[in-house]
Amino acid sequence: MDKFEKAKGLEESDKVKYEGFFGSSLYFKVTTSKDHQVIFRVTNNRWMCDCEWSALHKxxxxxxxxxxxxxxxxxxxASGL
Ligand SMILES: [Zn+2]
Structure with a gap:
């Protein structure tokens, strides 16, 4: 299973929890074997995650x-499409 399929599975199985908009960032919690904090910084369009994979890969x-x-x-x- 590649990470695209894995991501689709995570999204569809409701493992993504939106936690809110704080400062200028969107906060998510993704639950796999561990919980991971994912942050989307709106100001510079950057995604960050606290997992090891993310630290090792660009x-x-x-x-x-x-x-x-x-x-x-x-x-x-939201845009009605
Ligand atoms: Zn991650």
Whole structure:
């Protein structure tokens, strides 16, 4: 399973919890074997996650992918598409 499929699974199985908008960042909690904090900083369009994978790679981890999918889905709904 690649991380895109994994992210889709996380998003669809409701593992993404939106915690709120604080300062200029969106906060999410993604629950896998552990809880991960994912933050989207709106001011510079940056995603961050506290997992090890994210610290070792420059790319987005499955937790961030799941939150991005969550966000895109809500944006679509909000714009009536
Ligand atoms: Zn992560």
């Amino acid at each position: 790319n987005y981890c499955s937790h961030i992918m799941a939150c991005r999918q969550w966000l895109m889905k809500r944006e679509k709904e």
